[in-house]
Amino acid sequence: MRVYVLNGVNLDVLGRRDPAHYGSLTLPELEGKVREWGEELGLEVDCRQTNAEGEYVGWIHEALDSADGVIVNPGAWTHYSYAIRDALELLSVPVVEVHLSDVEAREEWRRTSVVRDVAAKTVMGKGPEGYREALEFLDKL
Numbered sequence: 049m050r051v052y053v054l055n056g057v058n059l060d061v062l063g064r065r066d067p068a069h070y071g072s073l074t075l076p077e078l079e080g081k082v083r084e085w086g087e088e089l090g091l092e093v094d095c096r097q098t099n100a101e102g103e104y105v106g107w108i109h110e111a112l113d114s115a116d117g118v119i120v121n122p123g124a125w126t127h128y129s130y131a132i133r134d135a136l137e138l139l140s141v142p143v144v145e146v147h148l149s150d151v152e153a154r155e156e157w158r159r160t161s162v163v164r165d166v167a168a169k170t171v172m173g174k175g176p177e178g179y180r181e182a183l184e185f186l187d188k189l
């Protein structure tokens with residue numbers, strides 16, 4: 049099973065963002081854990097990050113023909129990108145929305161997710177472990 053793990057805008061600067069919300073791991077450290085968890089489950093994990101919305105949409109289009117499941121943390125795009133939502137809606141494979149922080153318990157504007165209704169599951173507020181939960185969910189389907 050091939051899983052795309054797509055981290056979006058500003059997730060490249062993890063480790064420098066507010067640790068109270070995002071913890072202290074850098075993106076390479078987080079991706080290292082995600083790959084390890086994937087290996088344990090026998091999944092082929094492809095981790096990517098970009099700050100360019102068009103590139104992110106392009107990866108979702110690529111997933112149409114080459115992924116069996118997609119984990120997305122679109123960062124702030126979560127809250128307003130209908131372009132990313134429309135791309136995710138095209139997928140017939142399951143999508144899991146992950147947020148390191150508990151977006152429901154922060155500013156009002158973070159409570160809106162335009163991708164939630166196209167995701168099979170949402171995990172938030174569990175830090176890096178949220179990605180493990182997402183992998184396990186996809187593995188069990």
Ligand code: DQA
Nearest residue numbers: 058121123124147148149158
């Ligand atoms: C985030 C939450 C978003 O509100 C924020 O803009 C991010 C990261 C998270 O992982 O908690 O960049 O998606």
